[in-house]
Amino acid sequence: MMPKFEVNIAGKKTFITNFGQVSDILGRSPELLLRYLLKEVALPGTTDGHVAVIQGEVKGQLLNKLLERFVREYVICPVCGSPDTRLEKERRGVFLLRCLACGAVTPMKAF
Numbered sequence: 001m002m003p004k005f006e007v008n009i010a011g012k013k014t015f016i017t018n019f020g021q022v023s024d025i026l027g028r029s030p031e032l033l034l035r036y037l038l039k040e041v042a043l044p045g046t047t048d049g050h051v052a053v054i055q056g057e058v059k060g061q062l063l064n065k066l067l068e069r070f071v072r073e074y075v076i077c078p079v080c081g082s083p084d085t086r087l088e089k090e091r092r093g094v095f096l097l098r099c100l101a102c103g104a105v106t107p108m109k110a111f
Contacts, residue, residue: 005067007060014058020050022067026075028087033070036111040066079104 003025006018016022023030030047038045038054041062045054074097077085082101087108090096095108 005063009057014054016052019052036070078106
């Protein structure tokens, strides 16, 4: 089941209240997921415990579409379609997506 972000906008800040839970479900570090989102929306932000704070207004619909793209590119195995994968840093600029189900290893570009 695909997780969804719970998003609240207060003033000029966007809060993703279940950010830590989503990153745990995906098996990816919160820092990696936040770096991807911030690069895509071109805004600064931080994590505060299990909450991500983006400095600017970003609609929840856009954040959830970006989450779906992140899952397709950096979580789902391109060979067998399993979400049981691990992302390993190989060398500068290259990640390896290692599937725990079929054993496939796929090089990925760093973001």
